[in-house]
Amino acid sequence: MKREVSRDVERVVLTLDVNGEKRDVLVPSHKTLLEVLREDMQLTGTKHGCELGECGTCTVLVDGKPHLSCLALPIQLEGRAITTIEGMAHGSELHPLQVAFAELGAAQCGYCTPGILLSARALLEENPRPSRDEIREALAGNLCRCTGYIKILEAVELAAGRIQ
């Protein structure tokens, strides 16, 4: 299979609202949000596991809802509020989910952690007291190979209890 590469690819100037900061970027129009965040904005906290929309690792929030950044095009996201893991803490103060994940050992290698934290945050904002099955359902699109998911479930429950 041959790829067509033209060096005069269409480039666009976009104003993206990421973690409450508006920034202008000049990027090829086909570049994914994942690539723009990591390569053009140096927001490398967003990870990638497949770049095909299968593993949930690259999850970010768009207007508070989980989105797979590897399948999202920034050109469609101007004016939308994008939240990455870098925007989860308030200054040096960690979000209760981050605190609970650290306390309970819910991050082992930590690679899936940013995506799972953001999915969990979206869940708690919509449903502050989720049952364990509701947490499972909400996080089912995020794979983790280290934890067996158990400490993650416990950490989400701990954080939910503290946010009350």
Next chain:
Amino acid sequence: MRVVGKPLPKVDAAAKVTGRAMYADDMLLPRTLHCKILRSPHPHARILAIDTSAARRIPGVQAVITGIDLPIKFGILPVTQDERALEHEKVRYVGDPIAAVAATDEEIAAAACDAIEVEYEVLEPVMSIEAALAEPNDERIQDYGGPNNVHKLVALEFGDVDEGFARADKIREDVFFFQGNTHLPMEQHSAIATYVGGRVTLWSSTQVVHYVHRALSKVLELPMHRIRVIGAAHGGGFGGKTDPFAHEIIVCKLAMLTGRPVKCTLTREEVFYAHRGRHPVLMWVRTGATKDGRITAMHFRSALDGGAYGSYGVASTFYTGALQPVTYDIPAYRFEGCRVFTNKPPCGPKRGHGTPQPRFAIELHLEKLAADLGLDGADLKRSNFVKPNTRTVNWLRVTSCGLEECTERVMDASGYRTRARRPGHGMGFAISSYLSGAGTAIYWNDMPHSEVQIKVDRGGVTVYCGAMDIGQGSDSVLATIVAEELGLQPSDIRLVTADTDTTPIDLGSYSSRVTFMAGNAALEAARKMRAMLVEAAGDRIDQITFEEASILAEAKFGTLTSAGSYTPPKIAGPYKGSGVGPSPAYSYSACVVDLDADARTGLVHVNKIWIAHDVGRAINPLLVEGQVEGSVYMGLGEALMEEQVFRKGLHKWPSMLEYKSPTFLDMPDVQTFIVETNDPEGPYGAKEAGQGPLLPVPPAVCLALHDALGVWIDEIPVTPEKVVEALRRKDKGEPPRYGPPHFPDIPYPPVIKVQPPPRDS
């Protein structure tokens, strides 16, 4: 104990929950070039010609290399140096690397790979164990080993097996198959290299910086002191990043040629082809027992589908036979092992390395033997448990052993003995053991397996160690041990780890060795430092702060440094091949699985898993639980869904969607019991936690399924199709079983007879 045994957060937890941990692909160095690798589309072919001229003409391409540029072979084991970073003579699996491009961006590099013309002479691929045992139609995959495509044959006998069978009241034979599967780390392998002032620096997602360091030195023909390997934050390994990889060598070479940083991150598809995962293993086992269920002899045969290269395969082969006598007291034992080459991605070590397959076979086989004798399977197993402070028939030294206590804990909590019968519901019980570090290094040398240095100045403590934290928490273990000895908190300790320029040697994160080996080295170094501080502080030790004590000690002794190291005891038996299996201590696990199975659809729903793990001593119980739960999860995935299958040389499902692994919705509740037996040689009594608890899960699932539906699935994974087929056979009055029909004829060599150690030693 002030901090040992406390459920403290990992020392790197804050970096990981904020996205600040720096993984290899997160590194952005000025002027970085991007590398793509052209890989073989054929499972088996000779390379007749490679034309890179069109690729070189593409604007943005800075360098193109082929096998001519990296001709020296490497491999993790000294006896199987059979890989090249780029092949220019022959390719042996789909995905074998042929050429590499460095370009100003990834898309240009990919286009340049497409522009490389390769002329192949396609050869017939060898895709199964049976085909590898037969005479090849074209040519052999490798030019060593044999006969045909056999890579390695071993045959050992400990004690008089024929005599053991002669005095048995019942002898049983079974055949099992464990399909291959892969690690599926969330992080795709990534490496970035620079070349400045005649020195190469490589940051990589590796489990073993020292072994990568050695391979780079060999292939790049640079002395080791001109190469620096740094383990970047690690996004999951499970054994899959324990070999030196082609892309690691390639980025170094391209950095040397271009004078610019070069990065290569594998695509997910490439990760599936990089593999080095669980070997598919066919197994045949024959065991004799007295009528009260005591094992009199065991004969075990394995045939491993190794894929195209050696990797860890010789060790994997021995591991399929080594640990059987470490769980059960087997007075006479014969092991015949065989590994073959096939035209598939090379297999290697995955969590449990070569032992989950025989563990599965033995646990089912003994249950069947018990049924033949009219005994309860769990009772038969318990009556044969190894005892603490014994030597096995194959000379392995067992020290602490918590098998009995582990069994009690899961039996009691699960209600296994008193379970009520209802249709489609079942429970299964299985046990396991695993090494706390391999007793011998990958290559022969007399150096310690781990070394730790500690520096104290201005009240701060820095620990230096080559150990690589792959998420299991090895940095936290080092910090906890040093903090315990120095009266501090783990969060007070600064760590410099996995950097070949600045840290002393540690062999890396494999074989569950880090807590035991690096932990003991850290303990020695910390105690020496503590002694200096105590001596300098004198009578005032209880009145002054750590900072004040460190100033007094620095004034008295000058620069404050201490060092510790760990070398495993020389306990290998007196025979060739005895280097695989010895460990300074073995962990033990017991597991009960509770499930419901649908006889109509074959679907299995696991309700709950109870697991007890003898970790010796939990240095951090939170991290031990995390390792145990993660192991149970991975074992369950292998038991029910994960499999690496090929069709016409191609991986059938090289994507995370199609390669099924358990999600949040598939994972049952797990109740974990930590059992502490205080190993006499472990740091504070600690043993391993990261691998052993995987092992009992697949057999416990199969045993529970048999309990539920009365069918034997003698093959992993247990898919609904296999369950339904076994039920169909049962309904037809055939043996209620799905599994391999027979074990192939293998030209094992004559057995080497080894006198076992005296029974009372």
